[in-house]
Amino acid sequence: MSNTPPDSAIAALEKQFRKCRxxxxxxxxxxxxxxxxxxxxxxxxxxxxxxxxxxxxxxxxNADQQATLSSLGVDSLTMMEIILDVxxxxxxxxxxxELKGLRTIEEVSALLxxxxxxxxxxx
Numbered sequence: 001m002s003n004t005p006p007d008s009a010i011a012a013l014e015k016q017f018r019k020c021r022x023x024x025x026x027x028x029x030x031x032x033x034x035x036x037x038x039x040x041x042x043x044x045x046x047x048x049x050x051x052x053x054x055x056x057x058x059x060x061x062n063a064d065q066q067a068t069l070s071s072l073g074v075d076s077l078t079m080m081e082i083i084l085d086v087x088x089x090x091x092x093x094x095x096x097x098e099l100k101g102l103r104t105i106e107e108v109s110a111l112l113x114x115x116x117x118x119x120x121x122x123x
Contacts, residue, residue: 005029017085019050028089037116040090041109048105051078061081065106074100092116 005026013025020028024046031039049057049082056073063072068081079102085092092115 005033017050017089019119020046021049024049031090035116035120037113039085039097040112040116041105044082044109044112045105047089048072048074048082049096050085051082063105065109066104069105069108070103084108085110092119 010025011108013028014020017025017028024043027039027042027046030036030061031043036091045060045063052056052060052073062065068091074082076099079099084101087093090112091094092112098111102111
C-alpha cells in the first residue's frame with residue numbers, strides 16, 4: 001500500500017481547506033486515513049495559520065503549544081471560524097460552551113483529542 005495520497009483526495013481537501021498549506025492538507029488526509037490523534041495539534045496550527053494576520057502567522061510558525069491564542073490575535077469570533085474548519089477536518093463536534101476558557105494552542109488540541117478519544121471509545 002502506497003503512502004502517497006491519491007491526487008483526487010488531495011485536490012478535494014485543497015478545495016475544502018483553501019489557503020491551508022500542503023503539510024496541513026497532508027495531515028488532514030493522514031488523520032482521516034489513520035485516525036492518528038497525534039496529528040491534531042499540527043492540524044489545529046495549520047488551520048489557525050489561515051485565520052491570523054501575516055505577523056501572527058510568523059509567530060505561530062515558531063510558537064510552542066503553550067502559546068496563548070490572544071498573543072496570536074485569535075479572538076472569540078476567529079476561534080469559532082477555526083473550530084468550524086477543525087470540526088470538518090477531523091469529524092468532531094465541539095459545543096460553543098466548550099470553547100470558553102481555552103487560552104492556549106495546547107488547550108484547544110487537548111479538548112479535541114479528548115473528544116476524539118470519547119468518540120472512539122463509544123464506537
